[in-house]
Amino acid sequence: MKNLFLGMMLLVVTLSVQAQTKKNKNAKYTIEVNGNCEQCQNRIQKAAFSVSGVKMASWDIDSHKLNVTINEEKTSIKAVEVAIAKVGHDTKELKASKESYAKLPGCCQYDRW
Amino acid sequence: MKKQISILLLSLLCVFVSYSQDTLKVVKVVSKSKGLQKSSKITANTTLVTSKELLKAACCNLAESFETNPSIDVNFSDALTGTKQIKMLGLTSPYLMIDEENIPSVRGASQAYGLSFTPGTWIESIQITKGAGSVVNGYESISGQINTELIKPINNIPFFLNAYGSSDSRFELNTHFNAKLSDKWSSALFVHGNARTAKKDMNDDGFLDNPLAKQVNILNRYQYYNAEKGWVSFINFRYMNDKKQTGETDFDPNKDKGTTNFWGSEINTERFDVSSKVGYVFKDMPYQSFGFQNAFNSHNQDSYYGLNQYNIKQTSFYSNLIFNSIINNTMHKFATGLNFTYDKYQEFVNVNDYSRIDNSIGAFFEYTYDNDSNFSLVAGGRVDNHNRLGTFFTPRLHIRYNPWEKATLRVSAGRGKRSANIFAENQSLFASSRTFDVLNTSGKIYGLDPEIAWNYGLSFNQKFRLFGRNSDLGFDFYKTDFTKQVVVDLYTAPAIPGTHQVLFYNLNGKSFANSLQIDFNVELVKHLDIRTAYKYYDIQTDYLSGKSERPLQAKHRFFANLGYETHITDKGKQWKFDFTYNWMGQQKLPETASNPVEDRLPVYSPSYSLMNFQITRTFSSTFEMYFGGENVGNYKQEKAILGSENPFGSTFDASIVYAPVFGQMYYAGLRFKIK
Numbered sequence: 001m002k003n004l005f006l007g008m009m010l011l012v013v014t015l016s017v018q019a020q021t022k023k024n025k026n027a028k029y030t031i032e033v034n035g036n037c038e039q040c041q042n043r044i045q046k047a048a049f050s051v052s053g054v055k056m057a058s059w060d061i062d063s064h065k066l067n068v069t070i071n072e073e074k075t076s077i078k079a080v081e082v083a084i085a086k087v088g089h090d091t092k093e094l095k096a097s098k099e100s101y102a103k104l105p106g107c108c109q110y111d112r113w
Numbered sequence: 114m115k116k117q118i119s120i121l122l123l124s125l126l127c128v129f130v131s132y133s134q135d136t137l138k139v140v141k142v143v144s145k146s147k148g149l150q151k152s153s154k155i156t157a158n159t160t161l162v163t164s165k166e167l168l169k170a171a172c173c174n175l176a177e178s179f180e181t182n183p184s185i186d187v188n189f190s191d192a193l194t195g196t197k198q199i200k201m202l203g204l205t206s207p208y209l210m211i212d213e214e215n216i217p218s219v220r221g222a223s224q225a226y227g228l229s230f231t232p233g234t235w236i237e238s239i240q241i242t243k244g245a246g247s248v249v250n251g252y253e254s255i256s257g258q259i260n261t262e263l264i265k266p267i268n269n270i271p272f273f274l275n276a277y278g279s280s281d282s283r284f285e286l287n288t289h290f291n292a293k294l295s296d297k298w299s300s301a302l303f304v305h306g307n308a309r310t311a312k313k314d315m316n317d318d319g320f321l322d323n324p325l326a327k328q329v330n331i332l333n334r335y336q337y338y339n340a341e342k343g344w345v346s347f348i349n350f351r352y353m354n355d356k357k358q359t360g361e362t363d364f365d366p367n368k369d370k371g372t373t374n375f376w377g378s379e380i381n382t383e384r385f386d387v388s389s390k391v392g393y394v395f396k397d398m399p400y401q402s403f404g405f406q407n408a409f410n411s412h413n414q415d416s417y418y419g420l421n422q423y424n425i426k427q428t429s430f431y432s433n434l435i436f437n438s439i440i441n442n443t444m445h446k447f448a449t450g451l452n453f454t455y456d457k458y459q460e461f462v463n464v465n466d467y468s469r470i471d472n473s474i475g476a477f478f479e480y481t482y483d484n485d486s487n488f489s490l491v492a493g494g495r496v497d498n499h500n501r502l503g504t505f506f507t508p509r510l511h512i513r514y515n516p517w518e519k520a521t522l523r524v525s526a527g528r529g530k531r532s533a534n535i536f537a538e539n540q541s542l543f544a545s546s547r548t549f550d551v552l553n554t555s556g557k558i559y560g561l562d563p564e565i566a567w568n569y570g571l572s573f574n575q576k577f578r579l580f581g582r583n584s585d586l587g588f589d590f591y592k593t594d595f596t597k598q599v600v601v602d603l604y605t606a607p608a609i610p611g612t613h614q615v616l617f618y619n620l621n622g623k624s625f626a627n628s629l630q631i632d633f634n635v636e637l638v639k640h641l642d643i644r645t646a647y648k649y650y651d652i653q654t655d656y657l658s659g660k661s662e663r664p665l666q667a668k669h670r671f672f673a674n675l676g677y678e679t680h681i682t683d684k685g686k687q688w689k690f691d692f693t694y695n696w697m698g699q700q701k702l703p704e705t706a707s708n709p710v711e712d713r714l715p716v717y718s719p720s721y722s723l724m725n726f727q728i729t730r731t732f733s734s735t736f737e738m739y740f741g742g743e744n745v746g747n748y749k750q751e752k753a754i755l756g757s758e759n760p761f762g763s764t765f766d767a768s769i770v771y772a773p774v775f776g777q778m779y780y781a782g783l784r785f786k787i788k
Contacts, residue, residue, distance in 0.1 A: 026397040042486040049442050049485075056400060056443045069397075 023072040026055070031081065033059060033066045034090040037107040047087045051080050066091075148676070149182065149644075151574070153521040156481070156489045156513040157246070158572050158589065160184055162239040169676065169691045171727060171739050171782055172277065173285055173307065175236065175261060176228035180725060181693055183632060183646035183672045184241050185259075188665070191541035192753040192767040192774045193359040193378060193418075195323040196226055202243065202256040202591045202628040203650040203666055207531070207538045208566075210246060210254030213261050214347075215433075216388055216408045217251060221456060222427035223384075223412050225540045230353055230384065232305040232330055234275050234287040237262045244570035244591060245509045245527020248477045248493035249435060249448055252507040255529035255566045256593055256626070266291055266301035266336040272787035279780035281323055282311035297339050305330040312362050315776050316749055318757040320767070322775040324359035324380075343394035343402075351386040360419070361760065370417065376760030378544065380416040400446065401438040407431070418543035419760065425537055426459040446481040452497075462536055462549070467559065471532070473499035479509075487515040501532055501557040519576040521587075526569045532558040533599040535617050542615050545766040546756070552618035562619050565597040574632075584635035595624040598654070603703035605658040610707055611763050622655025626663075644674040662701050665771055667720075669698035681731075689729040696722045700771045705755065705764075712755050712764040718771040721748045735788060740781045747777040 033044050041059050044066060048057035053074030059066040068080055081094045088100040090112065101112065148166030151159070162182060170180040176197040179185040190198040199206050206228070211219035219227035239261050246258035273289035285307040293299045309326045316322065330353045337346040357380040358366060364377030388408035395401040413426040435450035452475045460467040479493030491511040498504045509527035516522055535551070536559075542549070556562040574587030602616040629649040636642050648670040652663040662668070673694040681687045699717040706713060727741030750772040756764035 028397065045485050049444055052441070054442055055398075055439060 025071045025073060027070050027072045027077075029068050029070065029077045029080075031066050031068070031077065032064050032092045033084055034064065034110045034112070035059065035061075035108055036110050037061065039105055040089065040108040040110075043087055043104075043108065044084055044089055047084045047089070048080050051075050051083045054080060153515060153519070153574070153576070154489075154513075156483075156491045156523075157511045157525065158243040158523050158570065160241045162241065164237055167233060167236055167239075168729065168739075169689075169727060170693075170725070171729075171741060172233070172279065172743075172780055173283070174229045174233050175231040175239075178233055178236065178239060181674050181691070182241070183630065183644065183648070183674075184243060186648075186670065189770045189773065190225070190768075191544055192322075192750075192770045193320065193324065193544050194226075194357060194380065194541070195326075195359075195775075196229065196541075199228065200666075201241075201259075202568075202593060203626045203652045203663070204256040204593060205538075207533065208255040208257075208529075208593075210250060210258040211261075212250055212258065214263060214388075214390070215250055215260060216406055216431060217253075218261075220253070221412075221429070221458065221534055222414060222425045222460075222537050224534060224538045226355070226380070226382065226414075230328075230330065230355065230382075231261065232285075232287055232303070232307075234273070234289070235263050235303050235305070235332065237264045243572075243589060244525040245511070245529065245568045247491070248479055248495040248507060248509050249450070250433070251452065251454075252475065252495060252497055252505070253529060253531040255531070255564075255568055256591070263332070263334075264289070264301065264303075266299035266334055267338055269299075269301055270786050270788050274785045275782060277780060277782035279778055281309070281313055281775055281778050283307065283309045283323075283326075283780075285782075294335075298335060298337055300333070300335045303330075303332040303334075313775070314362050316753060316774065318754055319361050319363075320376075320754055320757055321359050321362055324357040324378075326355070326357045328355040329353070330355075343396060345390075345392040345394075347388075347390040349386065349388045351384070353382070353384040353386075355380075355382045355384075357381070371420070373420070373761045376419050376765075378416070378418045380414065382412070382414045384410065384412045386410040398438075400443050403434070403436045405435075406433045416540075418540075419765075421543040422461065422463050423536065423540065423543055424459075424461045428457040430455040440480075444483055444485065446483070447479060448481075449476075449478045451476050460536065467536070471499065471501055473497050473502070489513045502530055502563045505530055521572075521574045523572045524570065526567070528565070528567050530563055530565045532563050533561065533617075535559055535561070535599060535601070539601055539615065541768045545613065545768050546761075546763050547613045547615045547766070547768075550614055550616050552616055556619065559617070561599050561617060562597055564595065564599055566593050566595045568593045579635055582636040582638075585632070586634075587632050589628075589630045589632075591626075591628050593626040595620060595654075598624045600624070600654055600656060602656050602658075603664050604656050604661055606704055606707055613763065613766065616657065618657070620655065622660070624654040626650070626652040628652075640679065641675070641677045643676075644672075646672040648672070664703050665700050665769070667698040667700045671696040685731060685734040687729075687731040689727075689731070691727045691729075693725045694722065695724075696720065697772075702771065703766075703769055705766075705769075708755070708764045714752065714755070714769060718750075721772055722746060723748060723773070735786045736784070738781070738783045741779070743778045743780075744773050744775075745777050748772060749776045750774055 035044055041061055044059040045057045048054050048068055053071040056069040081091045085094045085096040088096045088104040090096050148163055150161040167178055179187055186200040188198045190196045201209055207224055242258040246254045269291040271291050275287040277285040288304045290302045307328045313322050332351045334349040360377030361375040364375040366379055369375045369377055390406045392404040408431045411428045416423050432453040435448055437448045439446050454473045456471040458469050475495050475497030477495035481491045483489040493509045495507045507528050511525045514522045551560050554560040570591040572589040576585040598620040600618055600620050607614045631647045634644045650668055652666055675692045677690040679688045698720045702714045702718055724745050725743045729739040731737040753774040755766040756762050
């Protein structure tokens with residue numbers, strides 16, 4: 001049992017090492033980001049672009065989907081989500097702080113509990 | 114664990130709630146697509162003319178596609194050839210860059226008639242950019258760029274037929290065939306023929322109002338598209354043969370050519386084009402691509418105007434390599450690349466040989482910043498080396514800013530440089546008794562220097578709701594400042610009284626063109642759109658005889674276009690009505706004071722208006738008919754040809770045309786499609 005656990009650990013480590021050595025310069029992600037309007041679109045895209053290593057970012061008003069292309073040698077999707085949450089927009093993985101949510105312009109005050 | 118699940122559920126619910134709210138909030142309004150589109154997000158002052166708009170003026174070729182568009186003025190170039198000449202910001206087409214699918218098309222030898230060599234039905238859309246334009250396609254454009262996109266084989270219908278006939282006995286037939294050759298290759302064949310068969314002299318001056326004409330024009334294009342791999346390619350083959358005969362109604366070319374029995378003219382042009390394009394979009398990087406374009410063409414015009422012989426053959430090769438990518442992210446884009454141009458001119462004016470070879474090589478870099486909301490900037494520069502123009506730098510800049518909602522402010526500046534093809538561009542003057550005199554000898558182009566101009570522009574547009582309807586109001590102001598220009602002088606009186614001349618010389622002093630356009634567009638009631646524009650032109654040049662406004666240019670113009678459409682019924686039936694009104698203020702005319710009284714023209718032409726209309730009946734999505742009229746007010750220029758009684762005499766001049774020669778004209782046609 002212990003061996004199995006170790007083995008799995010080893011596997012995870014090797015996988016992550018492999019992932020590290022083979023980082024994608026044009027990694028595509030689609031994540032959900034909360035927002036409502038064109039103003040939010042500008043805010044979300046601007047926040048994404050503020051992360052160095054983000055090459056492309058476009059948020060769709062209707063589907064709430066943000067398509068990003070990032071250089072994984074420089075950044076991660078997590079960093080993008082952090083930047084977006086920082087300006088008040090929730091992603092599925094990360095919620096914005098109450099303070100930054102409160103600072104959102106009226107149109108962008110998406111429903112949230 | 115439970116807490117986590119509940120949070121997850123909550124957030125899921127939250128997403129759902131916001132979703133359902135959105136579906137409630139977003140009511141998608143499917144409005145009818147506009148014929149003229151002007152996006153508030155585009156950096157340059159560009160209007161897109163869609164195929165829908167092109168149908169509003171059914172006749173007949175690219176030169177005539179701008180009648181419903183206020184940015185471009187359509188004029189007649191002379192009283193004989195029926196050629197329409199376009200102007201932008203008050204400057205004639207040599208100062209515009211006219212491209213076909215981003216390959217320069219109307220230039221050099223084709224300057225006078227080139228626009229009539231692209232049939233209207235082949236055109237998918239036209240982009241019209243006012244002002245300096247982009248550096249990607251070249252350095253020649255000064256007052257604007259016109260790029261025509263032809264119908265693409267990949268999304269074309271299998272068969273299209275258009276037949277047209279008019280009361281001035283012009284007939285046109287257009288047939289398009291399209292075939293999908295494989296899942297990646299498609300091909301299209303466009304065949305165009307037109308003819309004017311009957312001699313008409315409505316103003317009884319003994320001269321044909323429009324030439325007898327015949328044109329065969331064939332385009333065969335192949336398109337390759339591989340979305341998986343990111344490759345796109347086009348290969349085009351084109352052949353055109355155009356024959357025109359004009360002059361006195363009794364003129365018979367077989368008997369009277371080269372004699373003074375009757376005055377006559379023939380203009381025969383044969384053209385052959387081959388072009389290719391290859392484009393590649395990098396995998397996983399939609400913002401990075403390269404394109405490689407090559408075009409070869411041979412343009413051969415044999416012509417005579419009375420006793421003036423004019424032959425020009427231009428053999429050209431054009432090549433353009435372009436690479437597009439980003440700096441850090443898609444807010445910062447760039448395009449860079451190389452151009453190569455080779456032109457061999459074999460040009461003969463009577464017995465004088467002006468044959469020459471021009472070539473140029475250039476490199477360009479254009480940077481685009483777009484903050485994805487209210488600001489964008491395009492800054493470009495290019496360096497070219499040309500065997501006659503030397504080595505020079507061409508900067509261009511465009512800025513767009515949306516200061517508040519629905520408002521667009523644009524600024525542009527740029528430089529253009531070109532060599533004036535004085536004979537090809539001023540061919541209409543051959544139809545006169547004028548002698549051609551070039552006063553300079555030291556320059557490299559007919560003894561003249563290259564033309565250099567700076568263009569600056571400012572435009573503003575505000576969209577708003579007026580009585581609940583979409584409307585917009587805006588203005589454009591442009592200034593073109595020539596630092597060097599080849600002046601075409603029709604004012605300076607000749608040394609020997611009773612003779613006539615046209616002088617060409619390097620500008621000594623100032624020359625500028627200021628233009629102001631004010632637009633107001635509104636949807637009056639549902640489906641009834643009105644476009645209005647007032648245009649003011651102040652174009653002045655220092656001539657040898659003193660400062661004067663440019664001849665044959667109205668200072669004030671007014672334009673209005675009304676379009677009405679009924680609802681499309683289930684079976685696709687629809688009526689479309691279109692009406693265009695143009696008012697032209699007085700225009701200064703070339704010098705005629707030294708003529709005998711009966712052959713004198715006033716200093717200024719009278720002002721006049723023109724009205725065109727068209728009615729289209731769509732019977733189904735595959736069949737429609739149209740009927741229309743041009744110049745229905747029947748305005749005709751008095752004395753279109755000076756000295757027409759004695760065409761080999763010293764006062765003869767068919768080039769002073771400020772208004773239509775032919776009166777009202779009615780036409781009808783049909784369009785049939787197999788989808």
